[in-house]
Amino acid sequence: MPTSSRGRPRSEVARRAILTAAREILAEKGYERLTIQEIADRSGTGRQTIYRWWATKALIIADLLLAGELDLPSEAVPDTGSLERDLTSWLEAIAAAMRDPLQASITRALITAASDDPEEARLLYSMTTGPVHQSLVDRISKGKAAGQLRVEVDEIAVADALIGTVLFGALTPGANPAAPGAVVSALVGRS
Amino acid sequence: MPTSSRGRPRSEVARRAILTAAREILAEKGYERLTIQEIADRSGTGRQTIYRWWATKALIIADLLLAGELDLPSEAVPDTGSLERDLTSWLEAIAAAMRDPLQASITRALITAASDDPEEARLLYSMTTGPVHQSLVDRISKGKAAGQLRVEVDEIAVADALIGTVLFGALTPGANPAAPGAVVSALVGRS
Amino acid sequence: MPTSSRGRPRSEVARRAILTAAREILAEKGYERLTIQEIADRSGTGRQTIYRWWATKALIIADLLLAGELDLPSEAVPDTGSLERDLTSWLEAIAAAMRDPLQASITRALITAASDDPEEARLLYSMTTGPVHQSLVDRISKGKAAGQLRVEVDEIAVADALIGTVLFGALTPGANPAAPGAVVSALVGRS
Amino acid sequence: MPTSSRGRPRSEVARRAILTAAREILAEKGYERLTIQEIADRSGTGRQTIYRWWATKALIIADLLLAGELDLPSEAVPDTGSLERDLTSWLEAIAAAMRDPLQASITRALITAASDDPEEARLLYSMTTGPVHQSLVDRISKGKAAGQLRVEVDEIAVADALIGTVLFGALTPGANPAAPGAVVSALVGRS
DNA sequence: TTTTAAGCGAGACGGTACGTCCTGTCTTGCT
DNA sequence: AGCAAGACAGGACGTACCGTCTCGCTTAAAA
Numbered sequence: 043m044p045t046s047s048r049g050r051p052r053s054e055v056a057r058r059a060i061l062t063a064a065r066e067i068l069a070e071k072g073y074e075r076l077t078i079q080e081i082a083d084r085s086g087t088g089r090q091t092i093y094r095w096w097a098t099k100a101l102i103i104a105d106l107l108l109a110g111e112l113d114l115p116s117e118a119v120p121d122t123g124s125l126e127r128d129l130t131s132w133l134e135a136i137a138a139a140m141r142d143p144l145q146a147s148i149t150r151a152l153i154t155a156a157s158d159d160p161e162e163a164r165l166l167y168s169m170t171t172g173p174v175h176q177s178l179v180d181r182i183s184k185g186k187a188a189g190q191l192r193v194e195v196d197e198i199a200v201a202d203a204l205i206g207t208v209l210f211g212a213l214t215p216g217a218n219p220a221a222p223g224a225v226v227s228a229l230v231g232r233s
Numbered sequence: 234m235p236t237s238s239r240g241r242p243r244s245e246v247a248r249r250a251i252l253t254a255a256r257e258i259l260a261e262k263g264y265e266r267l268t269i270q271e272i273a274d275r276s277g278t279g280r281q282t283i284y285r286w287w288a289t290k291a292l293i294i295a296d297l298l299l300a301g302e303l304d305l306p307s308e309a310v311p312d313t314g315s316l317e318r319d320l321t322s323w324l325e326a327i328a329a330a331m332r333d334p335l336q337a338s339i340t341r342a343l344i345t346a347a348s349d350d351p352e353e354a355r356l357l358y359s360m361t362t363g364p365v366h367q368s369l370v371d372r373i374s375k376g377k378a379a380g381q382l383r384v385e386v387d388e389i390a391v392a393d394a395l396i397g398t399v400l401f402g403a404l405t406p407g408a409n410p411a412a413p414g415a416v417v418s419a420l421v422g423r424s
Numbered sequence: 425m426p427t428s429s430r431g432r433p434r435s436e437v438a439r440r441a442i443l444t445a446a447r448e449i450l451a452e453k454g455y456e457r458l459t460i461q462e463i464a465d466r467s468g469t470g471r472q473t474i475y476r477w478w479a480t481k482a483l484i485i486a487d488l489l490l491a492g493e494l495d496l497p498s499e500a501v502p503d504t505g506s507l508e509r510d511l512t513s514w515l516e517a518i519a520a521a522m523r524d525p526l527q528a529s530i531t532r533a534l535i536t537a538a539s540d541d542p543e544e545a546r547l548l549y550s551m552t553t554g555p556v557h558q559s560l561v562d563r564i565s566k567g568k569a570a571g572q573l574r575v576e577v578d579e580i581a582v583a584d585a586l587i588g589t590v591l592f593g594a595l596t597p598g599a600n601p602a603a604p605g606a607v608v609s610a611l612v613g614r615s
Numbered sequence: 616m617p618t619s620s621r622g623r624p625r626s627e628v629a630r631r632a633i634l635t636a637a638r639e640i641l642a643e644k645g646y647e648r649l650t651i652q653e654i655a656d657r658s659g660t661g662r663q664t665i666y667r668w669w670a671t672k673a674l675i676i677a678d679l680l681l682a683g684e685l686d687l688p689s690e691a692v693p694d695t696g697s698l699e700r701d702l703t704s705w706l707e708a709i710a711a712a713m714r715d716p717l718q719a720s721i722t723r724a725l726i727t728a729a730s731d732d733p734e735e736a737r738l739l740y741s742m743t744t745g746p747v748h749q750s751l752v753d754r755i756s757k758g759k760a761a762g763q764l765r766v767e768v769d770e771i772a773v774a775d776a777l778i779g780t781v782l783f784g785a786l787t788p789g790a791n792p793a794a795p796g797a798v799v800s801a802l803v804g805r806s
Numbered sequence: 807t808t809t810t811a812a813g814c815g816a817g818a819c820g821g822t823a824c825g826t827c828c829t830g831t832c833t834t835g836c837t
Numbered sequence: 838a839g840c841a842a843g844a845c846a847g848g849a850c851g852t853a854c855c856g857t858c859t860c861g862c863t864t865a866a867a868a
Contacts, residue, residue, distance in 0.1 A: 056813090158263055160406040163406055194422065196411050207394050210397035216351075224387035240844065242834060542788040578794070588779025597736055601775055606772035610802055613765060624838085651829075661843085663830095
């Protein structure tokens with residue numbers, strides 16, 4: 043517990059400068075080439091100030107997400123009535139976002155951080171992919187209840203496959219991925 | 234072409250020692266904590282010997298794959314006649330392999346390497362995921378020709394979703410993924 | 425000018441440890457075998473700490489001289505009235521000092537540093553031999569004024585020859601050098 | 616002893632190429648920056664060929680001297696009848712030679728080699744300075760016998776001082792040394 | 807008001823890994 | 838047996854960051 047509030051309060055200016063610098067470097071160079079040193083240099087803060095508030099690079103990223111400084115491709119899942127159309131819209135929105143090099147870079151950086159350490163993976167999942175996954179499950183369940191999905195189909199399986207498709211696309215630059223519509227159609231198409 | 238054969242020939246012993254050491258460290262610590270220094274130390278070789286043959290860490294991994302020193306979860310896609318049963322078998326085999334911590338660690342290491350640099354991603358994709366993807370597409374196409382898949386479904390989309398599901402599982406440790414059967418059923422189930 | 429006093433102050437302990445280690449290695453192994461690596465190892469400091477304060481090995485030696493950690497054979501020139509007796513005393517003192525292997529080793533190390541690079545030669549000359557040379561010139565001039573030297577004899581020439589004799593002795597181990605008295609007698613003897 | 620003469624004879628071409636390359640590098644960069652690697656590269660020979668015939672860098676230098684590839688400032692001591700005039704001529708010739716940067720560089724390189732290791736010092740002394748010293752002693756003795764030197768003056772002391780003066784000059788670039796005539800006059804002047 | 811305590815920038819500390827260069831040795835095929 | 842070529846283990850180089858530490862200087866609540 044932060045018992046006392048004596049002493050100089052934390053500088054909001056420094057905090058913002060650090061997060062902004064981290065975001066820039068992350069986008070420019072990726073997670074591995076993101077160094078505390080450079081964050082401090084760019085943000086005009088001391089290295090110790092960073093270590094005081096964040097134990098690891100991953101926690102800075104986490105804060106970046108919380109602060110909304112990182113526009114993640116985590117578009118809300120629409121609900122217009124048609125499950126197939128809604129999921130297609132969502133996947134298309136994600137795909138469009140990923141065409142922005144900055145978005146793609148940040149996404150890859152997050153994958154790097156997650157793949158490098160299961161602990162960070164859990165943290166980042168709970169802040170990024172987790173909620174999106176839940177939204178998808180909810181939307182699919184609703185569609186299933188409305189009879190827009192074959193009854194035996196598992197909504198979690200569909201959500202996993204959708205997000206997995208996004209990950210696959212992010213990790214295979216230059217490859218020729220299937221169209222969003224085709225993926226959704228395969229997953230929830232009626233026949 | 235191997236132009237000259239003059240000079241001392243490359244030491245197969247050193248080559249194997251380096252690859253073996255790299256494999257061990259990769260499994261133990263992951264891609265980021267894999268250092269050339271430690272590979273040299275563990276393998277009893279000189280650092281220069283590593284740099285002479287591999288320009289980057291990723292290329293060592295690539296050789297590891299080529300040498301079969303890395304048992305990747307890239308099981309062959311079976312062909313027993315039933316598309317749904319075959320894909321389920323394949324996905325179950327992968328899932329089983331990933332339950333081995335060493336397998337999972339190596340897989341995450343490859344994802345780290347790929348996510349860190351698009352160039353390495355391309356290289357590793359062509360050596361690992363690419364061929365698997367192609368096998369899947371082939372098997373699905375065959376099943377489609379045999380009328381075991383709804384006609385409008387894109388085989389590439391299905392392959393993307395299947396591999397994506399594996400990636401998603403690898404990146405979300407502790408999460409509760411959908412069963413292989415459920416995923417395949419969602420993708421290629423008849424109704 | 426010491427601009428800022430911000431930041432952690434330079435560690436005097438580290439500075440001394442580095443200079444001491446350098447002095448030991450210099451005496452043991454000579455200038456060429458003196459490595460930054462070993463200085464760091466012996467002194468228990470980081471290599472970077474050395475590079476932070478000294479750009480080259482020669483500058484460490486220079487500091488060693490300034491700090492008096494190096495007892496150079498640069499005895500003060502006595503002044504008892506008799507020029508010939510004083511110069512002989514001085515040369516004998518130097519010769520005696522050079523009989524100490526450590527002294528001889530350090531002297532040879534300085535010669536190595538100087539002969540290896542004119543820039544370092546200038547630096548080291550200004551800190552070591554230069555002042556001694558000046559003292560000699562002064563003493564000789566005084567003796568000349570007192571009529572203890574043939575009038576046409578150049579005091580600089582005598583000083584050059586005296587120091588040169590010392591250098592020659594240092595560079596010819598095992599040789600049978602002339603006695604100090606004989607050298608001085610040749611240089612400033614009257615008849 | 617080179618007992619057998621079976622097998623391929625030593626390549627004179629390689630030997631010359633190595634010595635020439637060594638001489639060039641020595642003059643350009645000095646003794647410390649002279650590497651076996653570069654000698655081999657420049658001479659178009661293999662590194663092993665160098666190691667086969669010379670155990671150390673210093674021995675290459677020694678061969679260089681023997682081969683006359685190194686024009687040392689070791690002019691013959693003239694004998695025209697006047698000791699003072701002859702020694703002055705000799706010292707002037709040396710000084711003139713040292714004004715050639717290449718000469719000076721090679722001389723400094725030899726001093727580096729000698730000061731770095733007493734063993735090399737002995738070797739090089741016996742090949743370079745030793746004979747010169749002997750010539751000086753002989754010439755001075757002859758002059759002394761002819762009554763051109765104060766009787767009590769030691770010829771070895773004079774030779775030491777003369778050569779020492781040369782060394783001193785070589786090690787103090789930029790300094791303003793005494794004129795050759797002044798040095799000789801101080802040493803052997805009559806009054 | 808003074809303390810007093812914490813945050814801040816700066817920057818030095820002991821370390822580790824980097825990628826390069828050179829060492830001295832070794833092992834080829836050719837001469 | 839010598840040669841050029843070139844790989845080998847080893848080790849120092851100088852650089853970049855790491856995570857920690859210690860300065861002088863704010864800054865604001867508590868005394």
